[in-house]
Amino acid sequence: MGDFSSGHMIYLLNGLMWTVLLSMLAMLLGGIAGFAVMLARISQRRWLRRISLGYVQIVQGTPLLIQMFLMYFGLGVAGIEVPALVAAALAMMIYSSAYLGEIWRGSVLSIDNTQFEAAETLALTRWQSLVDVILPQALRIATPPTVGFTVQLVKNTSLASVVGFLELTRSAQVINNSLFEPFLVFGIAAVLYFAVCYPLSLWSRILERKLNAGRRQA
Amino acid sequence: MPAAVKLENVVKRFGALEVLKGISFDIEAGQVVALIGASGSGKSTALRCINRLEQIQSGTIEVCGHRVEDPALDPRSLRQDVGMVFQSYNLFPHMTVGENVMLALKRVKRMDRSAARKVAERVLRQVGLAEKIDNYPEQLSGGQQQRVAIARSLAMAPKVMLFDEVTSALDPKLTGEVLRVMEDLAKAGMTMVVVTHEMAFARRAADKVIFMHQGHVHEVGDASILTTPETPELREFLDHDL
Numbered sequence: 001m002g003d004f005s006s007g008h009m010i011y012l013l014n015g016l017m018w019t020v021l022l023s024m025l026a027m028l029l030g031g032i033a034g035f036a037v038m039l040a041r042i043s044q045r046r047w048l049r050r051i052s053l054g055y056v057q058i059v060q061g062t063p064l065l066i067q068m069f070l071m072y073f074g075l076g077v078a079g080i081e082v083p084a085l086v087a088a089a090l091a092m093m094i095y096s097s098a099y100l101g102e103i104w105r106g107s108v109l110s111i112d113n114t115q116f117e118a119a120e121t122l123a124l125t126r127w128q129s130l131v132d133v134i135l136p137q138a139l140r141i142a143t144p145p146t147v148g149f150t151v152q153l154v155k156n157t158s159l160a161s162v163v164g165f166l167e168l169t170r171s172a173q174v175i176n177n178s179l180f181e182p183f184l185v186f187g188i189a190a191v192l193y194f195a196v197c198y199p200l201s202l203w204s205r206i207l208e209r210k211l212n213a214g215r216r217q218a
Numbered sequence: 219m220p221a222a223v224k225l226e227n228v229v230k231r232f233g234a235l236e237v238l239k240g241i242s243f244d245i246e247a248g249q250v251v252a253l254i255g256a257s258g259s260g261k262s263t264a265l266r267c268i269n270r271l272e273q274i275q276s277g278t279i280e281v282c283g284h285r286v287e288d289p290a291l292d293p294r295s296l297r298q299d300v301g302m303v304f305q306s307y308n309l310f311p312h313m314t315v316g317e318n319v320m321l322a323l324k325r326v327k328r329m330d331r332s333a334a335r336k337v338a339e340r341v342l343r344q345v346g347l348a349e350k351i352d353n354y355p356e357q358l359s360g361g362q363q364q365r366v367a368i369a370r371s372l373a374m375a376p377k378v379m380l381f382d383e384v385t386s387a388l389d390p391k392l393t394g395e396v397l398r399v400m401e402d403l404a405k406a407g408m409t410m411v412v413v414t415h416e417m418a419f420a421r422r423a424a425d426k427v428i429f430m431h432q433g434h435v436h437e438v439g440d441a442s443i444l445t446t447p448e449t450p451e452l453r454e455f456l457d458h459d460l
Contacts, residue, residue: 117271118308122322122374123297132321136312 004184008175012185015171016192018085022157022167023196025089027150030096037101042108044126052101059098065159067091072163088160092153099149107142108134140211147204151197158193168192221280222247222378222409223268228277230263237263239433240277245411245426247377250404252420252441253413255430256455261413264430265380268411269293269300282377298326301371305383307363309355309370315342316351319370327374341369345399361392365399372403379403381412417444417456429455 040052059067071094072087082090111134119129161170172189176182221244230238237260245251253261266272267279270286270293279286282299309318316338323334342348345365347358355363364384371379381400385393397419404410404423414420420427421441429437429452437443437452447453 114304114306114308115310118304118310119321120293121269121271121297121302122370123294123326124322125294128325132325133310137310 003179004175004181008179008185009188011175012168012171012188012192015166015168015189016196018165019154019157019167019169019193020196022085022088022092022160022165023150023154025085026092026096026153026157029089029093030100030153033093033097034100034104037097038104038108041101041105056098056102059094060102064091064095064156065162067095068159068163084160084163084165087163088157088165092157092160095156096149096153100146103145103149104138104142107138107145110141111137144204144208144211147200147207151200151204154197154200155193220283221245222249222282223411224278224280225264225268226278228264228267228279229275230260230267230272231275237433238267238274241430241433241435242277243428243435243438245378245409247409248407249425250408250410250412250423251426251428252424253411253428253430254415254417254420254455255436259430260433261430262382265302265382265411265413268378268380269297269302271302294326298374299377301374301376301379303364303367303371303379303381303384305386307355307360307367307387309363309367311355314352314354315347315358315366318355318366319373322370322374337373338369341373342366344372344402345369346395359392360388361395364388364392364396368396368399368403378409378411381410381414383413383415385414385416420444431455 037052037056040048041056043049043052068088068091071091072082072084075082075087108130115133115137116129119133120126124132157167158169160167161173164170166174168189172185176185179185223245225244226242227240228238228242229236229240241260241264243251253265255261263272267274268281268286270291274287277287281296284296284299285291286296309315310321313321316335319338319341320331320334323329323337324331329337338351339348342351345368347362347365347369350358350362350366355366358366367384384400385396388396393416397416400410400412400419401423412420412424421444424441427439427441427443428435429443429447429449431451437447437449439448443452444456447456
């Protein structure tokens with residue numbers, strides 16, 4: 001126990017920093033790609049809806065761990081050497097784009113179709129109707145589940161340890177390999193994950209309560 | 219003078235269900251036409267076909283020179299000439315009354331904010347709600363919301379306005395204030411197609427009454443057919459109505 005030094009702690013905090021960075025990258029890239037998935041899923045073109053549905057089903061129907069392997073080793077086999085961070089970020093972008101796309105599609109579809117009709121009756125384009133009328137209303141509905149998904153995402157970055165990315169879980173493994181204090185080392189790692197995730201889930205719950213309160217008033 | 223709205227042999231099906239079984243009628247500029255009939259008679263569907271919220275299967279619809287049934291027609295050019303007001307108001311709840319009215323002026327007519335605001339003030343005054351311009355829809359009564367919806371449509375200076383059971387969700391007092399706004403519009407010469415259950419309004423304001431029955435235009439005439447109907451179906455409909 002006495003062997004755990006401040007140097008180890010700094011090593012773990014360094015891992016935490018990479019975990020947070022990977023989460024943010026996954027959320028940012030996944031958010032952009034997820035928006036495109038959402039647009040494709042509600043498109044008026046049937047082939048686009050079909051392709052995007054297939055994409056979502058494949059991504060949601062396979063483990064993130066396998067997606068990580070495929071991205072890291074698959075790109076390597078294809079002759080494209082990428083750093084572990086890039087491979088992990090790309091895999092998590094694909095993973096989150098499917099889930100965010102579905103969350104946001106549900107939020108958009110929960111807005112009454114008559115809002116679309118009213119906008120299009122005023123000669124707005126479909127895009128203008130979406131941006132000015134539908135999305136601002138859907139945003140309120142989409143925020144709590146989106147924040148909730150972010151919590152899942154932060155925890156799932158631990159899977160990036162398998163491709164050798166030195167995030168929090170991998171850092172804890174490295175320290176434990178020399179100290180053999182699994183309960184202590186992984187306990188601290190758990191506390192650090194919790195310190196990031198708990199405020200997020202708290203925020204998500206507050207947002208949800210606000211949304212429900214708003215609905216009751218209306 | 220060419221008709222403002224002209225339907226010829228219009229057929230509309232939803233899957234196997236034929237809702238419009240080849241209907242024809244025409245409306246001259248400046249006319250107020252009441253479309254009446256029982257639920258399911260096809261009157262709302264007919265209205266929605268006029269601004270292509272529904273695509274028709276066969277027949278022709280001509281509105282202010284637009285060939286509505288032509289797949290090549292850009293619906294936005296049609297909808298700049300045709301306004302529509304819905305039963306459920308369909309105001310945008312996240313925008314103020316003024317923003318609701320100004321949205322299409324800015325996006326479609328490319329007006330700047332101050333020009334759009336002037337138009338909004340004018341049309342809101344027209345429906346008696348100038349002082350509500352900065353309120354949100356949820357702060358207004360149903361009747362006021364519906365008047366805002368009329369103003370929003372009016373702001374685009376349409377040549378024809380469609381009204382789809384716009385008072386059906388309102389109590390008699392609020393119905394009265396909405397109908398007064400519509401009668402003012404009628405007097406000002408607006409071409410109006412009104413799907414309604416308000417027979418008193420139809421008697422007062424309609425130049426032409428079209429009675430629809432089971433997907434057909436069953437009887438057409440001036441408002442007098444509401445007091446002396448020719449067909450037994452219209453007589454029965456009117457008896458049930460009051």
